[in-house]
Amino acid sequence: MTYVKALRCRECGREYPQGPTHVCEFCFGPLEVAYDYQAIQRDISREAIAAGPGSIWRYQALLPVQRASQADLGAGWTPLIKANNLARALGLRELYLKNDCVNPTYSFKDRVVAVATAKALEFGFDTLACASTGNLAAAVSAQAAKAGLRAYVFIPADLEQGKIVGAAVYGATLVSVQGNYDQANRLASEVADRYGWAFVNINLRPYYAEGSKTLAFEVAEQLGWRVPDHVVVPIASGSLFTKIWKGWNELAEVGLLDGQRPRMTGAQAAGCSPVAAAFATGSWDIRPVKPWSIAKSLAIGNPADGHYALKVARESGGYIEMVQEQEIAQGVALLARTEGLFAETAAGVTVAALQQLATRGKIGCDEVTVAYITGNGLKTQEAIAEALAPALVVSPTLTSFEQALARQIPPSDRSREAGAKTHTRRESFQK
Amino acid sequence: MSSIVRIPTPLRKLTSGAREISVNSETVGACIAQLEARFPGLGERLCDERGELRRFINVYVNGEDVRFLAGLATPLCPGDEVYIVPAMAGG
Structure with a gap:
């Protein structure tokens, strides 16, 4: 069974029955999954979770599908690493890294796609699709392969080679769009409107996004059912950031935590920082930008959840940091050389933001901090290769x-x- | 020759199922006013009380986001394509 009550509009609160739909028909606001938390609280326990599978499905009660699909790839339950060397380099006392580089297709997107695929199969779709900056393309392509679904992935033409190969190898049809991600995404939404496909980030978005909550659930459990003081998360569309926040809130709602919540800080790069720019000026309006960042997985100039991300950062006492482009490769290298972890450019942005927060005193040296490392470095080698000629x-x-x-x-x-x-x-x- | 407005699925209940509507308007703002006059309720889906585009609505003219152009004052020429998209998650 699931504990889903309905899809609910984030803006006007109108409710809809579950279906492959993502927009409120009345106000056009985004729909979100609403649960019966009382029933979940009755049935859930730390012990039951601990006895569950070593994947995101240990938190099934807080996900919108009954169970993992037969075709599940086993995303989630990734290591939480105590990063003593990086902490020392940054002058922090207790720093952890959530290493999502080790998911089946090497990024956190396997979590969201696992939920979306289970839902696509439940709704009876035969084609899985998405618009992607690269990581989602690989996750959709691999899940579709395992589930025996056709797949179409829309990507900007200038993606890193590792991301193109890493998506194409699973047999999806790659649609290389001569434009940036926002243009690929607009085209995908037109296609979604015309073809009856399961676009994980469009008509399945309410379910898909729920998968990101597991990044809060796992960290809380791995810390011994404790909430960190401060978390740092890279921001592209803002969906991951806001769903991690929803995760902490739900754990409190169902009685697994006492209601403590971390400060939530987001990280963006100078070449695509519409959310950080709004945060810095105290605005609630996100002005879209044309991205030029080397952190291509974060290069969304028109972030759908940007407004909600601002709200989370402000409400939780966090920040949205903007780091310089040249700091991205340095962040990748610092992470690799202190913790032996080779992560993609998004992590370079995250680590550079951590460094900036520490330098500027925005992270207290006694704060228990968790940084989310969302994708593998082998995907974005171009960004750092030049600086790494053999010595x-x-x-x-x-x-x-x-x-x-x-x-x-x-x-x-x-x-x-x-x-x-x-x-x-x-x-x-x-x- | 008029401009074409492409209507996304969630709004088609208001347009009796029509996918495309022809309008004769000089700007995007006038186009939305014309849509509201023909299909009451459509305008408030797109614009808030102040008459501004709602923040989760994207309007494109020939593929370009009007927020990179002149917003609601963006001029429309005969043959232009206007496309309305609700906000989408990423990537």
């Missing part, structure tokens, strides 16, 4: 190696370097 180029002789080593490290430092960790490349990167 030593040698012929295959020991002499050549030692000559090269001598050029790299002054003799006085060599014995120390031989015994200690090599920080040379990290330092050179940060210059």
